[in-house]
Amino acid sequence: MNSLSPRAKNKQEKEHRILKAALWVFCNQGYSGASMDAIAARAEVSKPTIYQYFGTKEQLFGAIMLSGRDRMLDAFSHPAPGEMVRDLYSFAWDYADTVMSPEFLSLARLIIAEAQRFPEIGRAYQASGPDRLLRGIMDYLITQRAAGHLVFDDAELAAQDLWALILSAPRNQALHIPDPLPNRADIARYLHNGLGVFLRAYSAHPSNDLASLATIIAAA
Amino acid sequence: MNSLSPRAKNKQEKEHRILKAALWVFCNQGYSGASMDAIAARAEVSKPTIYQYFGTKEQLFGAIMLSGRDRMLDAFSHPAPGEMVRDLYSFAWDYADTVMSPEFLSLARLIIAEAQRFPEIGRAYQASGPDRLLRGIMDYLITQRAAGHLVFDDAELAAQDLWALILSAPRNQALHIPDPLPNRADIARYLHNGLGVFLRAYSAHPSNDLASLATIIAAA
DNA sequence: ATTTTACTAAACCGATTGGTAAAATTATAC
DNA sequence: GTATAATTTTACCAATCGGTTTAGTAAAAT
Structure with a gap:
């Protein structure tokens, strides 16, 4: 064979x-x-x-x-519905580890740099990277909404907010300043805060979920 | 002379x-x-x-x-404390108009592209652009917290969240896909949603402020 | 054993690169 | 109006670019 x-x-x-x-x-x-x-x-x-x-x-x-x-995105898996806060937490770290890796950032810089001269490449990346990922988050969030754990109208906006709250700040900084990369403590700071804000804005039971989040963070 | x-x-x-x-x-x-x-x-x-x-x-x-x-950032002004939701709204649009302009995006793409070969330029941009801007937002948010309108611990994280919620999605997309630029309706969608999420998570009187936001949006 | 495939190093192509020396042009001073 | 000093341009350099050709070789298929 x-x-x-x-x-x-x-x-x-x-x-x-x-x-x-x-x-x-x-x-x-x-x-x-x-x-x-x-x-x-x-x-x-x-x-x-x-x-x-x-x-x-x-x-x-x-x-x-x-x-x-x-190669870089296929290894990435979407969250499967379980205990929501724990799902979101492990998803966030999984995603952060992928997106904040030096290779991934270098590739992103290259795509952004050549987006004007190679429009189809930027579009292809957006479609098969961020867009596909966003779709996965949306599906998860919709499932959790159906289970009564989340409240929102527009799933796409909710998914984008989750993304933005967790990774926008460290990723933007890393794009501008490749060296040194934000360390895990820095990323954890953004990640924990981002999840907290997301839950305050979107959770059906904010105080419960925030307590869960605090527990998970304390255990880590 | x-x-x-x-x-x-x-x-x-x-x-x-x-x-x-x-x-x-x-x-x-x-x-x-x-x-x-x-x-x-x-x-x-x-x-x-x-x-x-x-x-x-x-x-x-x-x-x-x-x-x-x-040249691009000097024209930008930080919000002066007034009626908070209105301040945030006009700040958000002011910022969106600056950041989402073709020239600004082109410059950002260039900086990101050359960040590895010219580290000092990326650092200088971060310091005099995003960091200075962030400082302005932080000052404003701290003022509003002192007036009892907002609740948060870490002003830097709050400012970064505001930024991320409003502009992360459209800016990232524009960086990858220069053509066509998100139009004002698209930006408005992210902006309105982002302000709403920010207020739900950070306002001391969310329902009041969300109502204000709805009024402002309806009037626009 | 022989033919074919896949490869290499090297030289080469015209075009273009970042950078410069020297001539030509311009404005000022007398 | 002429000499002079500052400014710009023409013309050019060696090096490198993407891409091709050539001549020759090691190994796989026949």
């Missing part, structure tokens, strides 16, 4: 090496600043090999963005 | 033309993608003139970022 010919295997490995090297160079140098020579050198591959695999620089860039985005 | 020699006048005007052209080219092409020839052409000036005025490309970039940032 898993027996690929040595040829195909080598090819696969080389393609992966090129993609990885290209992602690194593009993220660190930007699209214009990245040279095909630099990518070839980092991938330990000759330049014509890259052109044979991916065509032009622009096509290579497109391939990078697709594979990079998928 | 205002009598500059023709030489000095010409010099001043040329410097301004170069800065303006450079800002445009850098914002549209990124640092690496921007060529000194393109800047010279747009400024209708020869390339050596630019080098005489600003030294190297890197120094020109630094000069741009300083002047561009100052």
